[in-house]
Amino acid sequence: METTLFYIFAALTLLFGFLCVANPFSRNPVTSAMFLVLTMISISGLFILLQAFFLAAVQILVYAGAVMVLFLFVIMLLDLKEAEHTHVRKVALVTGLVSVMGLGVMLVLSIAGSGIVEAPAKRAIGDTKLLGQLLFSKYLLPFEIVSVLLLVAMIGVILLSRKEAK
Template identity: 60%
Template sequence: MTADLLFYLFAACTLVCGFLVIANPFSLNPVTSAMFLVLTMVFLAGLFVLLHAFFLAAIQVLVYAGAVMVLFLFVIMLLDLKAEERRRLKVFGITTGLIAVGAILFIFLNTLAQAPLGASTTPELEGTTMALGKLLFTRYLLPFEVVSVLLLVAMIGAIFLSKKELK
């Protein structure tokens, strides 16, 4: 019962904050948007806790809400996006965007209404750190190792593209 209540609370907060990230009626300031994104991440972490994915919840707060978003904020503040605050929204963009979102939402809700939820066996989530670590180093070892190459590529790319002087 409490879990259900908490789920609706967290889900509603996630949705409201997520909406405020992209369309805040009170402020067009990118910093405000970024702060709401932090809140969205925190509420998402709450949802993960309710799913017993404790490790994921901790990582969500530590990495996304903590590290990544702080970097985002740094970049936004360094770039000084004054022009962004004065930007007017285009009618064309809003209409096409709304149509696209509406279409996907329609299909999704329609699907959900007709899907036999709970009929299939959803896997029991074992979100403990140990279980996750075991899976990562046995069953999912190959993708895990490939991610290291991915990080190397991202590092090379970031250094090359942001290096001040081209020698």
């Protein structure tokens, strides 16, 4: 049952991911964004299979929800009609494919070379309670540093997007 579900979700992730970047039927950015939403939802299905329920919920709430709404806003505000006519440069295509192949070969070799790893005993690693306990004990300091990071991001956004005073 789990294996079947895994293959279904994995296939859907790959399919939607491909349609997001290289849709043969439509070059409309909004369509791509919608396929990105579907990719995120399939990935959250994979997370559920891995018992990472919190991650799955966050994936849908934050990425498929908030972030994608922002993407759509930007696409609609900028009115990206030109994107439908851009051509892919050959050099970019070749170098991109070569680097993706390189990375892919490296991954496949290292995963294949390491053999099939025995599944660890089922632990509720995605459990919110456990996550909260870790965040406020072992990983308290990185958690607090992230708050400084968010402050920096906030200052940056305000600085770079506000209107010139003069």
